[in-house]
Amino acid sequence: MSRLPGLPFHTLMVQGTTSDAGKSTVVAALCRLLVRHGVKVAPFKPQNMALNSAVTSDGGEIGRAQALQAQAARIAPHTDMNPVLLKPSSDTGAQVIVHGKVRADMNARDYHRYKTSAMAAVLESYHRLREQYDAVLVEGAGSPAEINLRARDIANMGFAETVDCPVILVADIDRGGVFAHLVGTLDCLSDSERKRIVGFVINRFRGDISLLQPGLDWLEERTGKPVLAVLPYLHGLHLDAEDAVASTQSVRGKFRVVVPVLPRISNHTDFDALRAHPDVDLQFIGPGQPIPPADLIILPGSKNTRNDLAWLKQQGWPDAIRKHLRYGGKLIGICGGFQMLGRSVDDPHGVEGTPGSMEGLDLLAMRTELTQQKQLLQVSGRCAFIDEDASVTGYEIHMGVSAGEAMQRPAFHIDGRPEGARSADDQILGSYLHGMFDTPQAFAALLAWAGLGGVDAVDLDQLREQSLERVADATQPLFDALLKVNYRA
Known part of the structure; x- marks a missing residue:
């Protein structure tokens, strides 16, 4: 398949410096923006750990975030969009779901050994999506800087290196320490992994952007990587959470x-x-x-x-x-x-x-x-x-x-x-x-x-649609910046 017209790559991976940095929402927004431009796009998350799940059109189970991203792409959710789903049943064990079906219950050590087989399932799904869609937007899991999980990694850089795709790195400025998160993550990566990061996304910013500019200049000079976009904090979104229970309550009604x-x-x-x-x-x-x-x-x-x-x-x-x-x-x-x-x-x-x-x-x-x-x-x-x-x-x-x-x-x-x-x-x-x-x-x-x-x-579906349109509009600067990225493997 030829590369996507207008973009210098057919597969893009969105990784984050932490969990809940906004990876899921960025992928959903980019899916909707590509659809607006007439591009046939599919979301993909190689491995997801979540207790919020959805039933797919082919009768399987995937993470709920991928079902939302499929809605953003205006396609039916399919098990290929999340080939490996881990549903924790204890602090050390999880139900392992592969291609939508329960494979086994495993503890953390057993699953680590199983990852070679899991990667085969991941690549099988990814290549099917590549054959069917013009673009595949991949969401990482957690952070690529988790050194203890680097061996046999299928969720972050292990996948990106295997399929040879570029990566953008998202960090949440609202939780503080955004520059340390980005620089520290880069320092934990190998040379080849650092090279495939094409730029940074700073998420959930609120305030005067001019006060942030000195930090952006320092970051770009320190790392040699561009800040592709600074995305705003959007209030009142109605988008499915990947896993964590919302910390805010809706204390207002009778x-x-x-x-x-x-x-x-x-x-x-x-x-x-x-x-x-x-x-x-x-x-x-x-x-x-x-x-x-x-x-x-x-x-x-x-x-x-x-x-x-x-x-x-x-x-x-x-x-x-x-x-x-x-x-x-x-x-x-x-x-x-x-x-x-x-x-x-x-x-x-x-x-x-x-x-x-x-x-x-x-x-x-x-x-x-x-x-x-x-x-x-x-x-x-x-x-x-x-x-x-x-x-x-x-x-x-x-x-x-x-x-x-x-x-x-x-x-x-x-x-x-x-x-x-x-x-x-x-x-x-x-x-x-x-x-x-x-x-x-x-x-x-x-x-x-x-x-x-x-x-x-x-009407929750209508609220989701309105929210997807809002995040897509807010993410337009990132989309425009990606059109100009010069990526070489």
């Missing part, structure tokens, strides 16, 4: 929603629509924090249901939930949170560690058995808890089957089948459906069920 931050919380993007609604006060509650009064409590998804259930009990949440229900509050459990609501969570195959069983919260008449086969589905249907014909779309990612009389009162009708459960008094709703708040009709119906009726729904 309707109070509380979510416990489980140690292995997964897909907390389920709550993005709630966070965006002006009438909702969404609060994430961490360990040791007091549980405030609420109208609605939501138990989120979990990568390790039994361990997170044990943590929930240690924090005193069961008593708080029962008190909440006595006072008329509503409760929703999503995926792993749904499993916790039943009488027990049984793990005969040791899916989450040592085989065994744990008593649930006993709030729904059902039991869950964890299974070795992961369910991955994109779904659509109707809400079953209201008389109106409210539609819902979402996705299922879970390893487990729930059964019991509570399932006779479903939460949704999905593709012609009952899904989820509700309590007899209709105070509790549980479902495997991620993204249930993302559809405007379902959003309005769920809030009305929980006690907040008569409000305008949030």
Whole structure:
């Protein structure tokens, strides 16, 4: 395939000096800018470690950031866009997903040895994308300066060196130390790795750019690398987080929603629509924090249901939930949170560690058995808890089957089948459906069920589109600078 018209390379890698430097957003913005110019572009992340994931068009699982980048590129997400996904299940172990499917559970040492095989999968996906698209925009992971991870690296410079692509290095000025981050990262690289960095991007700047200019001049003189762009801090973006729970709360509305931050919380993007609604006060509650009064409590998804259930009990949440229900509050459990609501969570195959069983919260008449086969589905249907014909779309990612009389009162009708459960008094709703708040009709119906009726729904997809357009506009200077880059391998 010929090089991309207008750009001196067909593959570009975006690496960062730290995690959360803005790599995901820069890739998404560049994807949207290329699409505006009629370029067929695909995002790519060789290896991702995240508990926020999405179901792809080919029935696999990838990091949620890559699904957002695919939306920016106006294409359907595919497993080739994130061939290796690591979903941590403990501080030292993770579920390893290759080409969208679970390959194994590995500890850190075993995975390090597995990286040679993982690289083969990465290159297989990359070459398929190269054959189908004019351009591939690659996102690194963490930082290329993590010396302990350099051997067998597939996520950063190890990949860039293998496919021989240029790299831009992004640093977040908002967290401080931006010049030290950039210079220090360069110092940790080999000569060949330093040569392939074509320039720097300073992200999340706010203030008078003239006061920054002396630092930029020093940086360019010190390193011999150009500052390609200084990107602004953009407030009010509605873009899916790759992993970390947002540090800011949306304390503004009259309707109070509380979510416990489980140690292995997964897909907390389920709550993005709630966070965006002006009438909702969404609060994430961490360990040791007091549980405030609420109208609605939501138990989120979990990568390790039994361990997170044990943590929930240690924090005193069961008593708080029962008190909440006595006072008329509503409760929703999503995926792993749904499993916790039943009488027990049984793990005969040791899916989450040592085989065994744990008593649930006993709030729904059902039991869950964890299974070795992961369910991955994109779904659509109707809400079953209201008389109106409210539609819902979402996705299922879970390893487990729930059964019991509570399932006779479903939460949704999905593709012609009952899904989820509700309590007899209709105070509790549980479902495997991620993204249930993302559809405007379902959003309005769920809030009305929980006690907040008569409000305008949030259209999360529209908010994402508006945010993607904003970040693309802000990233135009970087795009223009890349057109002038003279890269030689």
